Amino acid sequence: MSKSTQEWLETTWGKATARFPQRRPKFESSSGADVDPLYGPEALAEWNYHEKLGFPGEFPFTRGVQPTMYRGRLWTMRQYAGFADAEESNRRYKFLLEQGQTGLSVAFDLPTQIGYDSDSPEAEGEVGKVGVAISSLEDMETLTNGIPMEKITTSMTINATGPILLALYVAAAKKQGADLSKIGGTIQNDILKEYIARGTYIYPPRPSLRLITDTFAWCKDNLPEWNTISISGYHMREAGCTAAQELAFTFADAIEYVDAALKVGMQFDEFGGRLAFFWACHSNFLEEVAKFRASRRIWAKIAKERYQSKDPRAQMVRFHTQTGGATLTAQQPLNNLVRTTLQAMSAVLGGTQSLHTNSYDEALALPTEESVELALRTQQIIAFESGVADTIDPLAGSYYIEALTDRVEAEAWAYLSRIEDIGGALIGIEQGFQQREIQESAYRLQKMTETKDRIVVGVNDFVTDSMVEPDLMRVDPTLGKRRAQQLAALRKRRDNANVERILGRIREAARGDENTMPLFIEAVEAYTTVGEICTVLREEWGEYQEVMTI
């Protein structure tokens, strides 16, 4: 019995498909690569278990970064939340913690992300809309009120203003009397993907990279449990790229950050263990599992071969996953519960360290309390009822999963070497390379949906007429005015001469190379606002101009 898959394809399969054609002429992955009808031992002919997989907690970490994975501790259930003001968001966090969530994830409004206070003219109409408005330490104290900061880890999706928001978090923790060596959490702090896809940049790349290496250096000595960056593929995937591009563009960014830190004299193993990653999980269930597994193998190799890492911790891709916001549909919104469940399941089978599950109403508005609770319950059902978390990396050894893991990895390396040839991620961005690649993939996906080469249930097939919108969350429209009054009162109350003095020192630091983090902490402790600090930095560094690619 030595029939090969090829022989089977030519005989049994061939006969069958002659009588009953396949339902589609071609089956393909997100990057357009062919998916074969069957995978057999030949797919893994050259394959070596120890080289490709190894064991959990050991190089190349394909099977997972921790030795015990979910047998020890489940992934952190971390729902991205934040809206209106600090008081309302604090209430939502407490609700989520009461429901069994195990970590916090703060969404900031756009003005906070782009360095404008709530009372700035640029903030008009945007205050508290997509996240919580935080302008001063007063807000951060309210946001964290009653939350034990030594025990709960907090992830903050904040980039251009990341170091300032970290300073605010540290200042609030100090006020709580917390021991900084025990404070854990993450700032996204990943500016390159802002230029590529997400859009909340402020300054040009060079000073932005300097702010990032300032946080690497400061946290190493002062906040050892903090993840100084969460290098993110999520937003590029949401903007339209493929699974392999998501990995490649993210690791190209990671290489840029590492090189920047090496250039200012740090050693890879000193900060490598504090780098975190952030992936999207879209709907192609098995390809996504393969992507997560491939991601660990790629970075482990980069760390070891490119950066001569000796510390296993610095070779690990520890990652957060969020289910795919762009896969949610406004039509038949309850279908999104099912999509999210499948995506969450692949993230768990892919070995994620933390997970956000989207709520079913998020193609329409920010989620309601009810929809967020359902999203969290989805994770709990996977964790406690499905059994998929009971053994480590359960899909390993599947012919298809391993072949697919190898292929996603190979596709990602090919993109990485193209970016290397261009001169790295930053030069790629300046030339619009990644942006164009993402646009192309997004357009291709749109066209496939319109020609029904890709079916989106409820959108281009199985469509129903009646569109019933669920009750949506609304942010109080008078919030902007109230915030402006609060800020005016704060500016009257604080020691403004002290604020001016510290802002002057920040200006000096912006011109030189003194680490900005201690100055940001001193500034926010004196109730200097995020917008005031950013105004000084804007004056010194200027603003980034979008590269137009269309």
Added chain:
Amino acid sequence: MTQERPIRVLIAKPGLDGHDRGAKVVARALRDAGMEVIYTGIRQTPQMIAEAALQEDVQVVGLSILSGAHLELFPRVVEELRSRGVDDVLLFAGGIIPQDDIPAVNKIGFKGVFGPGTDTNDIIAFVREHAPVRA
């Protein structure tokens, strides 16, 4: 009737949100359909958008917003357009705009609102049908 020259369209992103996937896909689809499309990029103020519409002499302005600030920002774009005498343009919008808000958006002059899941052919047909004819 057939147009003498291609329809000129401005696709703009008011407000601070950086979600430009939809805006870029629509810009590309309209261009592939033979129109002349100017895309502004993200973070445009109402003044910048109105000024671009005037300078580029467009017949159509499409605004994309996903931050929820449409009810604040759209009326200001309309005001800025009027104050520059640009009042014969077709306005349409896209992004995350809840159904309950659509009547208000229509009322200030947006003839079409295209949410997530829209087929770009529907937008092309809409623009062809409603774009004011220019000599």
